[in-house]
Amino acid sequence: MPSSSTDDSPRSDRDSAFTATALPHLSTIARVATALTGDAADTEDLVQETFLRAYRHWHTFQPGSDCKSWLATICRHTFAELRRRENRSVAxxxxxxxxxxxxxxxxxxxxxxxxxxxxxxxxxxxxxxxxxxxxxxxxxxxxxxxxxxxxxxxxxxxxxxxxxxxxxxxxxxxxxxxxxxxxxxxxAGYASPSYTLPPNHPGERRNA
Amino acid sequence: MPDRAECEAVVRQLWPFIDGVVSETQREFIVDHLEQCEPCNSHFDFARAFLEAVHEARPHFHVGQGLNERVMAALAGAGYRA
Missing domain, CATH: 1.10.10.10 (Winged helix-like DNA-binding domain superfamily/Winged helix DNA-binding domain)
Known part of the structure; x- marks a missing residue:
């Protein structure tokens, strides 16, 4: 495993934190990857690359923040990058x-x-x-x-x-x-604002 | 209740799913998710209702009378009889 020059913590602490915080989300990220790739083999490649990148850049993860969202973002970026690299993605x-x-x-x-x-x-x-x-x-x-x-x-x-x-x-x-x-x-006057938005769901605006 | 990361992955496929251009694996995944997630399901229902309304607006896009007459005249010149 490569170590990061910007991560000053002992390796065992880093690995422990990664094991406890990131790895429990593997199933969730696999589902995200499945939705993105639609292919079992590509899903496995994407999940593997996502967690490799997460591990390499673990020093950028803010302890206490939402690790699942952080991993999902890495997964999406990795997917987009791989698609561009393979030159089979059009926007x-x-x-x-x-x-x-x-x-x-x-x-x-x-x-x-x-x-x-x-x-x-x-x-x-x-x-x-x-x-x-x-x-x-x-x-x-x-x-x-x-x-x-x-x-x-x-x-x-x-x-x-x-x-x-x-x-x-x-x-x-x-x-x-x-x-x-x-x-x-x-x-046309049909608006009747009365609905309380469920927060923090895709598509929901804060303070809409 | 599915988590937010899964919801976002599903919603990102809203149009491709509704248009039927996702893979079978993606389709099954999204169908399973929608069965469990009312907020996502409502987004998809709204999008379907929108597309249905657009399709039903078809009568509003009839060709102009001028073009219609021109085509009919050209056809008539070629021997067509209405």
């Missing part, structure tokens, strides 16, 4: 961030009391207006996929762009649309 980070953004829109809608707006309101005209207001490269993709039901591959072929670009544009377009519809519902 995976961006696509995942758009998914998180969609959850945040939902949290805001819930906080404003309009999370049931799709069931409660006739949003057809507002949706059409919002789609027309999108930049053309976003508008084309969301029309083809979400309105007309074409697959990513069909749209990629039609527009002569990579499938990854279709996904990136689509997810970004969806976020713009969700935000526009949320504004519409609030501006």
């Amino acid at each position: 995976v980070d961006d696509q995942e961030l758009e998914s998180l953004a969609a959850a945040r829109v939902h949290s805001t809608a819930r906080a404003k009391g309009v999370d049931d707006m799709f069931a409660r309101l006739d949003l057809g005209p507002a949706i059409a207006k919002a789609i027309r207001a999108l930049e053309p490269h976003y508008r084309d993709v969301v029309l083809l996929v979400d309105v007309d039901g074409f697959s990513y591959e069909e749209v990629a072929s039609s527009l002569e762009i990579p499938v990854g670009t279709v996904r990136s544009r689509l997810y970004r377009a969806r976020r713009h649309l969700q935000e526009a519809l949320l504004d519409f519902a609030i501006d």
Whole structure:
């Protein structure tokens, strides 16, 4: 095992702390890795690399802070780095961030009391207006996929762009649309803020 | 109740999962998680309702009357009869 030049504590203490604090989260990190890679062999590689990096950089972990989140962050960064290195990722980070953004829109809608707006309101005209207001490269993709039901591959072929670009544009377009519809519902007077947010969950804003 | 790190990993796959482009391993993992986690499940339900509303807005995207007439005229010129 390599030792860190910036870690002045005796090695046994460091190993003891790592064993007691980091290793209990192995199962959790394996689940995170499974969600990221979707492949059993890749999951094992990713978990191994995550814990190797965590061990090497253990001196940067703040005792008493959330080790599980620290490890999950290392896992995600490692995954993104490995994907870039393997040159088979097209803006995976961006696509995942758009998914998180969609959850945040939902949290805001819930906080404003309009999370049931799709069931409660006739949003057809507002949706059409919002789609027309999108930049053309976003508008084309969301029309083809979400309105007309074409697959990513069909749209990629039609527009002569990579499938990854279709996904990136689509997810970004969806976020713009969700935000526009949320504004519409609030501006139309349907907001009724009354919901207490469960704290500390993905998508939840503090002080929303 | 799943922990926050697992929730975040699942929510990061929200759109790919709903669009059906995740692997079978990912799909099973996410389905299991959603069965246990109401907050995450509600995010996914909201996203599905949004997509359904967008799809149902399809009638609002009919082609313009001018284009329709132009196409019909061109077809008629080629021998088409409505």
